[in-house]
Amino acid sequence: MNTQVNEVTQRIIERSKVSRAAYLAKIERARGQGPHRGVLSCGNLAHGFAACSSSDKSDLRSMTKANIAIVSSYNDMLSAHQPYETYPQIIKDAVKEVGSVAQFAGGVPAMCDGVTQGNPGMELSLMSRDVIAQSAAVALSHNMFDGAMMLGICDKIVPGLLIGSLSFGHLPTVFVPAGPMPSGLPNKEKARVRQAFAEGKVGRDKLLEAESQSYHSAGTCTFYGTANSNQLVVEMMGLHLPGSSFVNPGTELRDALTRAAARQVTRLTALGDNYAPIGHIVDEKAIVNGIVALLATGGSTNHTMHLIAVARAAGIIVNWDDFSELSNAVPLLTRIYPNGSADINHFVAAGGMSLLFKQLLDAGLIHNDVKTICGDGLEQYTKEPALQDGEVIWRDGPEKSHDAEVFASVAQPFKPDGGxxxxxxxxxxxxxxxxxxxxxxxxxxxxxxxxxxxxxxxxxxxxxxxxxxxxxxxxxxxxxxxxxxxxxxxxxxxxxxxxxxxxxxxxxxxxxxxxxxxxxxxxxxxxxxxxxxxxxxxxxxxxxxxxxxxxxxxxxxxxxxxxxxxxxxxDLTMVHQGMGRELFAGMRSVITGAEEGACTLFHTQEQNV
Structure with missing residues (x-):
C-alpha cells in the first residue's frame, strides 16, 4: 500500500473505533435469526403480501425464500432516472427465476440540480439528500425483506440511498445504475455557447439549441459531475457489479446487468452461506477507496460533504484533512469535462472502470483487502462485462489506456496530485x-x-x-x-x-x-x-x-x-418562502456545517450510531 494512503486509513480507523464498533453491534442485533418477516404476526404478514400472487404468497409463507426490496428514484422528468421505469419487472422476473421474491418497497424523490440551478428549487436540493435517506428507511421499515436493491443515479439520490441503506446495514444491498446517455454536443462547445450567451453574443434560441443537443436522451448527463462521480465511487466501494456503472441505457447489456444484479443480491442474504450485508462492505477501507478514486479522476467536490455523511452513517468519521492528504498522494489520471473536453463515454472507451481499478491496485493506492457484493477483493473489478448468449460474462479489461489524452497512467499522470x-x-x-x-x-x-x-x-x-x-x-x-x-x-x-x-x-x-x-x-x-x-x-x-x-x-x-x-x-425572509422552502425550515435550523457533511441526521457520535 502507498504509505500516505495507508496512514490516512489507519487514522480514520483509530478515530472511528468507538463509533464503528457501536454501529457493527447495532446491525448485528438487527440481523436476527432467519427471515425478518418471521417475527411478524399473522396480521402483519398478511398485510405485507396481500397484493402478491398466490405463488409469491406461498414462497413468503415458507420462510425459506428470500424477499428482496426494490427502492427506486424513478421519475420520467429526469433523463437519468427515466430508464428505471422498466427495472422493477426485470428485477422481479430475475429474482423469481432463482426461487426468490422481489417487492417494490418504495420510491424516493429525485430532483435535478441541472433543472433547478439558478432558481428557488435549488435551495431544496442538498437537503433532499436527507429526505431521500429517510424515504429509503421508510421503504425498508416493514421488516419484510432479506436484501435490497437501490435504484438511483444523480447528485443527492445515491448519497441519500447509501445513508438510508446503511441505517439498515444488516441487509445485503446492491446498487443498480442506469447508465449515461450517448454522447451529444461536445462539452467544450456547450461551454463556448454558454459564455457567448453571457456576453450577449448569441440569443436564447442558440443557447437552448446547444443545451438540447448536449442533454438529448434518456440517461445520465455525460459530463463528469456529481451523478457520474456517484456511480464511479459506488462501484469502487464494491456495491455495483463490475463495470456496470457506465453502460448506456436501452442496450441489451444494460438489461442483462440488471438481471445479474438481481440474482446476485439473493446470494448474499442471511438465508445462505455467503452473508454480505452492506454494513460490512462499507468500512473504513471502502470509504478511502471511494475517495481515492474520486480524486484520481477529478470528481465532484460535492463528495467532500456526501462521503462524510455516508461514512458517518456507517460509524466512520472522515474530515477534509483526510481528503487533502489523500489528494496529495493520488495522481490525476483522467481528463473528463470539466477537467478536460472528453465525456464519460470517452472515459469508458479509453479503458473505463476496469482500467481504473487495475491502475490504482497496481500502484497500491486502493485497499484490496475489502469485501464487495462479488466477494473478497477487487480483482473481479479489473474485468469488464460483455454479452454471451444473452447473459453477462466478465472478461479481462485493457492493460493500458486506449486514449492517453483522456486516461493517463500512474507513471505519467496529468497531474501529480488529485487536484x-x-x-x-x-x-x-x-x-x-x-x-x-x-x-x-x-x-x-x-x-x-x-x-x-x-x-x-x-x-x-x-x-x-x-x-x-x-x-x-x-x-x-x-x-x-x-x-x-x-x-x-x-x-x-x-x-x-x-x-x-x-x-x-x-x-x-x-x-x-x-x-x-x-x-x-x-x-x-x-x-x-x-x-x-x-x-x-x-x-x-x-x-x-x-x-x-x-x-x-x-x-x-x-x-x-x-x-x-x-x-x-x-434578510432571508423572502428566500425562505415559496417553492416549498418553508417546509424545510426545521432542517435548516439543525443542519451541520459543510465539513460535517451538511447533514440533518447525525449531530453527535451517539446519534451517529
Missing part, C-alpha cells in the same frame, strides 16, 4: 478543486467584490463593474442560510472575465459541485456567513488572498478594524 485542496485562514476553511484550472496552482491577492446572493452578480457583470482583477465573494449561500444551492450561473460570467485577461476567483459558502471549472473557486466556506463566520464582515475593496500552494484563505484586514465592524445580517 483537491483544503484552504484555511481567518476566513475559515474551504475546499478548492484545482484539477480543472489552467495553471496547477492558484495564487491570487486581490480586492473583494461582495454580493449577498448570486443574482446580484449578473447586473454587476453586465455593467462592467467586474472588469478588473478581483475576488468575487458570494455569501449567505450556506446550508443553514438557504440550503447551500449550487452556483453554476456564476461560471459563465466569471469565465468571460478570465478570458478577457483578468485574474478572478470566487469565495463562497455555497457550492459549485462537479461542474467547477477553470475559475478558481474556494467553496463550502465554513463557518458560513449566516452563522457568524468572518465572511459576514468582508466589505467590497478588502484584500483577500487565495493561495493553493500555502493553503491560505486570508482576509487582509487588521484585527482592530474587524473588531469595529458589525457583521452583515442578511
Amino acid at each position: 483537491l485542496s483544503v484552504l484555511s485562514g481567518n476566513l475559515g476553511r474551504a475546499v478548492i478543486k484545482t484539477s480543472a484550472l489552467r495553471n496547477p496552482h492558484c495564487q491570487l491577492k486581490a480586492p473583494a467584490v461582495v454580493f449577498e446572493d448570486q443574482y446580484e452578480l449578473d447586473a454587476a457583470f453586465k455593467a462592467g463593474d467586474l472588469d478588473k482583477d478581483c475576488i468575487v465573494v458570494v455569501r449567505f449561500q450556506g446550508p443553514a442560510a438557504i440550503g447551500m444551492p449550487e452556483l453554476h450561473r456564476l461560471t459563465p460570467p466569471l469565465g468571460v472575465l478570465q478570458d478577457r485577461g483578468y485574474n478572478v476567483a470566487l469565495v463562497t459558502d455555497g457550492r459549485m459541485s462537479g461542474a467547477s471549472g477553470k475559475v478558481p473557486a474556494a467553496i463550502h466556506v465554513t463557518p458560513e456567513a449566516y452563522l457568524g463566520g468572518l465572511l459576514s464582515k468582508v466589505q467590497t475593496g478588502d484584500i483577500i488572498e487565495l493561495d493553493t500552494k500555502t493553503g491560505a484563505l486570508t482576509l487582509h484586514v487588521d484585527e482592530d478594524t474587524l473588531a469595529q465592524r458589525t457583521p452583515v445580517v442578511a
Whole structure:
C-alpha cells in the first residue's frame, strides 16, 4: 500500500473505533435469526403480501425464500432516472427465476440540480439528500425483506440511498445504475455557447439549441459531475457489479446487468452461506477507496460533504484533512469535462472502470483487502462485462489506456496530485478543486467584490463593474442560510472575465459541485456567513488572498478594524418562502456545517450510531 494512503486509513480507523464498533453491534442485533418477516404476526404478514400472487404468497409463507426490496428514484422528468421505469419487472422476473421474491418497497424523490440551478428549487436540493435517506428507511421499515436493491443515479439520490441503506446495514444491498446517455454536443462547445450567451453574443434560441443537443436522451448527463462521480465511487466501494456503472441505457447489456444484479443480491442474504450485508462492505477501507478514486479522476467536490455523511452513517468519521492528504498522494489520471473536453463515454472507451481499478491496485493506492457484493477483493473489478448468449460474462479489461489524452497512467499522470485542496485562514476553511484550472496552482491577492446572493452578480457583470482583477465573494449561500444551492450561473460570467485577461476567483459558502471549472473557486466556506463566520464582515475593496500552494484563505484586514465592524445580517425572509422552502425550515435550523457533511441526521457520535 502507498504509505500516505495507508496512514490516512489507519487514522480514520483509530478515530472511528468507538463509533464503528457501536454501529457493527447495532446491525448485528438487527440481523436476527432467519427471515425478518418471521417475527411478524399473522396480521402483519398478511398485510405485507396481500397484493402478491398466490405463488409469491406461498414462497413468503415458507420462510425459506428470500424477499428482496426494490427502492427506486424513478421519475420520467429526469433523463437519468427515466430508464428505471422498466427495472422493477426485470428485477422481479430475475429474482423469481432463482426461487426468490422481489417487492417494490418504495420510491424516493429525485430532483435535478441541472433543472433547478439558478432558481428557488435549488435551495431544496442538498437537503433532499436527507429526505431521500429517510424515504429509503421508510421503504425498508416493514421488516419484510432479506436484501435490497437501490435504484438511483444523480447528485443527492445515491448519497441519500447509501445513508438510508446503511441505517439498515444488516441487509445485503446492491446498487443498480442506469447508465449515461450517448454522447451529444461536445462539452467544450456547450461551454463556448454558454459564455457567448453571457456576453450577449448569441440569443436564447442558440443557447437552448446547444443545451438540447448536449442533454438529448434518456440517461445520465455525460459530463463528469456529481451523478457520474456517484456511480464511479459506488462501484469502487464494491456495491455495483463490475463495470456496470457506465453502460448506456436501452442496450441489451444494460438489461442483462440488471438481471445479474438481481440474482446476485439473493446470494448474499442471511438465508445462505455467503452473508454480505452492506454494513460490512462499507468500512473504513471502502470509504478511502471511494475517495481515492474520486480524486484520481477529478470528481465532484460535492463528495467532500456526501462521503462524510455516508461514512458517518456507517460509524466512520472522515474530515477534509483526510481528503487533502489523500489528494496529495493520488495522481490525476483522467481528463473528463470539466477537467478536460472528453465525456464519460470517452472515459469508458479509453479503458473505463476496469482500467481504473487495475491502475490504482497496481500502484497500491486502493485497499484490496475489502469485501464487495462479488466477494473478497477487487480483482473481479479489473474485468469488464460483455454479452454471451444473452447473459453477462466478465472478461479481462485493457492493460493500458486506449486514449492517453483522456486516461493517463500512474507513471505519467496529468497531474501529480488529485487536484483537491483544503484552504484555511481567518476566513475559515474551504475546499478548492484545482484539477480543472489552467495553471496547477492558484495564487491570487486581490480586492473583494461582495454580493449577498448570486443574482446580484449578473447586473454587476453586465455593467462592467467586474472588469478588473478581483475576488468575487458570494455569501449567505450556506446550508443553514438557504440550503447551500449550487452556483453554476456564476461560471459563465466569471469565465468571460478570465478570458478577457483578468485574474478572478470566487469565495463562497455555497457550492459549485462537479461542474467547477477553470475559475478558481474556494467553496463550502465554513463557518458560513449566516452563522457568524468572518465572511459576514468582508466589505467590497478588502484584500483577500487565495493561495493553493500555502493553503491560505486570508482576509487582509487588521484585527482592530474587524473588531469595529458589525457583521452583515442578511434578510432571508423572502428566500425562505415559496417553492416549498418553508417546509424545510426545521432542517435548516439543525443542519451541520459543510465539513460535517451538511447533514440533518447525525449531530453527535451517539446519534451517529
